[in-house]
Amino acid sequence: MSNPLLKIAVDAMGGDFAPMNEIQGAIMASTLLSETTPIEIVFFGKEQEIRSALAKQTLPPSFRYSIIHTDEVITMEDDPTVVLRKKRNSSMIVGINAHKDAHVDAFISAGNTGAVMSAATVILGRINGVSRPTIGAFFPTQQKDPCLLLDVGANVDSKPKHLVEFCIMGSIYIQEILGIKNPKVGLLNIGEEESKGNEVAIETLALLKESPLNFIGNVEGRDIFQGTAHLIVTDGFTGNIVLKFAESFLGTLKVAFKQFAQKSIWNKLMVGLIVAPIMKKVLKSYDYQEYGGVPLLGVNGVVIIGHGKSTPLAIQNMILRAVESKQKNINDSIRTSIQEYNSSIPTPVS
Amino acid sequence: MSNPLLKIAVDAMGGDFAPMNEIQGAIMASTLLSETTPIEIVFFGKEQEIRSALAKQTLPPSFRYSIIHTDEVITMEDDPTVVLRKKRNSSMIVGINAHKDAHVDAFISAGNTGAVMSAATVILGRINGVSRPTIGAFFPTQQKDPCLLLDVGANVDSKPKHLVEFCIMGSIYIQEILGIKNPKVGLLNIGEEESKGNEVAIETLALLKESPLNFIGNVEGRDIFQGTAHLIVTDGFTGNIVLKFAESFLGTLKVAFKQFAQKSIWNKLMVGLIVAPIMKKVLKSYDYQEYGGVPLLGVNGVVIIGHGKSTPLAIQNMILRAVESKQKNINDSIRTSIQEYNSSIPTPVS
Structure with a gap:
């Protein structure tokens, strides 16, 4: 071809x-x-x-x-x-x-x-x-597919209609590029119940329920890594904070292990020879630098x-x-x- | 006595x-x-x-x-x-x-x-x-002191004035209970510049600058674990999502190591005998269950x-x-x- x-x-x-x-x-x-x-x-x-x-x-x-x-x-x-x-x-x-x-x-x-x-x-x-272009970030999950979090900073103060548009664009991207049919879409919120959240979240939930998307309802912070949905939507304010918080996790782990290693020669040997190489393998998918960029949708x-x-x-x-x-x-x-x-x-x- | x-x-x-x-x-x-x-x-x-x-x-x-x-x-x-x-x-x-x-x-x-x-x-x-009581959560940091994130769910749709009150209450708590004089207070935002963020963040920044608090300005998601501030304030919507996301880190790590261990007997031995016990020690402070509760301020x-x-x-x-x-x-x-x-x-x- x-x-x-x-x-x-x-x-x-x-x-x-x-x-x-x-x-x-x-x-x-x-x-x-x-x-x-x-x-x-x-x-x-x-x-x-x-x-x-x-x-x-x-x-x-x-x-x-x-x-x-x-x-x-x-x-x-x-x-x-x-x-x-x-x-x-x-x-x-x-x-x-x-x-x-x-x-x-x-x-x-x-x-x-x-x-x-x-x-x-x-x-x-x-x-x-x-209405507004959006940018997301892929998060590794406990499942085989990653999770796309949209928006991660292009739009603060997003309106419900914008969030629905982000979901439509993100779903198409996931379907075409990752080959996941009918990707599951979740709305990031502070609880699963429909009454939960701020005004934007409550209005967005109502719009998403009526949309043609494969909407699974409200999801919480823990659902990102758990891989509950292929696409999780939120305002760019919260999304950006979650992304930068997540990006700091690996560095924080490294600091914690370094501090531990410095306590004794035995610790240093164990961390250097065994723990660090295994961590590197296990956490490869958590290294955000390895992800190949995200589209401006x-x-x-x-x-x-x-x-x-x-x-x-x-x-x-x-x-x-x-x-x-x-x-x-x-x-x-x-x-x-x-x-x-x-x-x-x-x-x-x- | x-x-x-x-x-x-x-x-x-x-x-x-x-x-x-x-x-x-x-x-x-x-x-x-x-x-x-x-x-x-x-x-x-x-x-x-x-x-x-x-x-x-x-x-x-x-x-x-x-x-x-x-x-x-x-x-x-x-x-x-x-x-x-x-x-x-x-x-x-x-x-x-x-x-x-x-x-x-x-x-x-x-x-x-x-x-x-x-x-x-x-x-x-x-x-x-x-105006509104608040509840926070302590996060471990790369420094010696933890970071108190306020609010983590009591108040969604907080107004700038409420966020300032949370900071006043949280600062007193940190000062009295953790013994940290004049604790550093940061506003969770999507960038350090004063023009960044949503309307609530921008207005809150202005109020905090005029307040008697030890306000260090905008901080980002990564600053929570880095320990840039003793107290970081945000709306309960974002705070709750960050908290639940953080709580899922340890579980996600465990799943990743378990998957790695199941790949070979060698992996299983290394993880079981060496990596897991060290992880447990190193990450003790990241186990949110060990933190002894938070006050309803x-x-x-x-x-x-x-x-x-x-x-x-x-x-x-x-x-x-x-x-x-x-x-x-x-x-x-x-x-x-x-x-x-x-x-x-x-x-x-x-």
């Missing part, structure tokens, strides 16, 4: 280890896809830095790439709301503009998440019918955002997800489903 | 292991306090059950107790809003009423948290000037609420905390501080 060539824009100035991890991940993705889908990586960033990093790699013959030079770099400290105005010639803004102008089929970045979200939303625009384009500390493997997976999202026309499905949903509810609020 | 006798009401039908854990914890607390503070434990619950559990224990001579028989039992499934009307003769309601009538100096329960909160608030009433009385799975040690600590709260007149300090605060702000909103 031969697919048409896809061009993937890679923000080569994005992550903490850019451009090296971006380049290595791009080579890995190209190699993996070489038999089925020819891709061209378009690196956006400082040409000289990119070229000297490329020179350190053995480039396989199948690796096709080009470089668009950009002068400016958006850092993690940059205010997302001003980059579009103040750093027009950055790898991120030029890359997203190239996607808007259809020079590339997708854009991936491990850079400043807020900046990608706000620039992509403004430049690419929202899919018809979508709801914009007119394919945008995958990764953690600043993204490894080459994470970058590879971001590119694979971008290719799949494009091939499966996720955005067409989102447009259709959102419009069907909007026409099914009596009084749309946005 | 001899203190006056204190009577502590213990809900003997409360926890999952009642009345046994309650009795063992009460004996432990009495023994510990016997030299400094004479206490009498007043057990509320089914007399026969309590007597037969007591018969299984060796009662030290210093152990002073009495039993108030009550017929009804409030279960974890009971709706907190109706127990006061429907289960008037339960250990919980009769115990709290005894506290209101000054027959006992404090009330502790490892029963249905929502029921204790709502019954205690209605029966005991709020401290003058307090803001009611006219001393009420300590414990986890349903409270161990005898947890019950002992709940009793110790109740005694200390009473001896240090926490509520007088709260009354004074809240009234000072209220008179310092131009337009009180409640």
Whole structure:
């Protein structure tokens, strides 16, 4: 089967280890896809830095790439709301503009998440019918499938209608990319009973019950890791706090074991030789850096955002997800489903 | 030093292991306090059950107790809003009423948290000037002191003024009970910058900056375990979700190690003989069951609420905390501080 060539824009100035991890991940993705889908990586960033990093790699013959030079770099400290105005010639803004102008089929970045979200939303625009784009995070679970938590910071003060839209978009993504039919959707709340929660939660529950989604009702904080649902929806305020809290867990464990190891030579040996290697294996799926980024759902384009500390493997997976999202026309499905949903509810609020 | 006798009401039908854990914890607390503070434990619950559990224990001579028989039992499934009307003769309601009538100096329960909160608030009433009582949870941190997260479920849809009151009450508790002078207070938010967060967070930040508290600004999800602040405040909606999510960490870790152990005999041996015992030691402070309950702050009385799975040690600590709260007149300090605060702000909103 031969697919048409896809061009993937890679923000080569994005992550903490850019451009090296971006380049290595791009080579890995190209190699993996070489038999089925020819891709061209378009690196956006400082040409000289990119070229000297490329020179350190053995480039396989199948690796096709080009470089668009950009002068400016958006850092993690940059205010997302001003980059579009103040750093027009950055790898991120030029890359997203190239996607808007259809020079590339997708854009991936491990850079400043807020900046990608706000620039992509403004430049690419929202899919018809979508009130607000959303970004989620995958959590490992006790079951075989991960759980997608939406929203994790794109939208604070979300309205019930927005939360339902997040669920529609997330369900399509999980169905198409993870291959889970009719994914289970839960509403994050402080109890299972229908009367529980704040006003937004209570109103959202009512809307979700009437929606065509596979809604399983309210779920609680513990249900994220338990894998009760494939998709759990909440406001970006709570979602962001839960995500950052979860991300601190592994580091906290490491500190606790380190303190224990320092108490005696015996402790140090046991932790170093036995506990640490086993922990590393067991907790691999809890290392959020290994997850290959998440989509910005709801914009007119394919945008995958990764953690600043993204490894080459994470970058590879971001590119694979971008290719799949494009091939499966996720955005067409989102447009259709959102419009069907909007026409099914009596009084749309946005 | 001899203190006056204190009577502590213990809900003997409360926890999952009642009345046994309650009795063992009460004996432990009495023994510990016997030299400094004479206490009498007043057990509320089914007399026969309590007597037969007591018969299984060796009662030290210093152990002073009495039993108030009550017929009804409030279960974890009971709706907190109706127990006061429907289960008037339960250990919980009769115990709290005894506290209101000054027959006992404090009330502790490892029963249905929502029921204790709502019954205690209605029966005991709020401290003058307090808009809403609050309940928190202690989190272990990478530092030496734990972090108190307030509110964890008593109040969803909290207003900025309420959050400030929670901080005032929590700071007093931490100062008096943990002995931390001028505890650091953080506002849970999605970023450190002052412009971050939802409307409630932004307004609360402004109020906290003007307050007499040792306010360190916005903190993020990761700051809970990092121990950036002694007290972190948030709405009960987000706080409850974070608490239940945190409580699921240990169980999730156990499942992951179990799955690993089942893969080979070697794995099983390593996990069973070395990893599990070390994990148990290292993660002791992460076992929420070991924390000895939390106070219901803001009611006219001393009420300590414990986890349903409270161990005898947890019950002992709940009793110790109740005694200390009473001896240090926490509520007088709260009354004074809240009234000072209220008179310092131009337009009180409640």
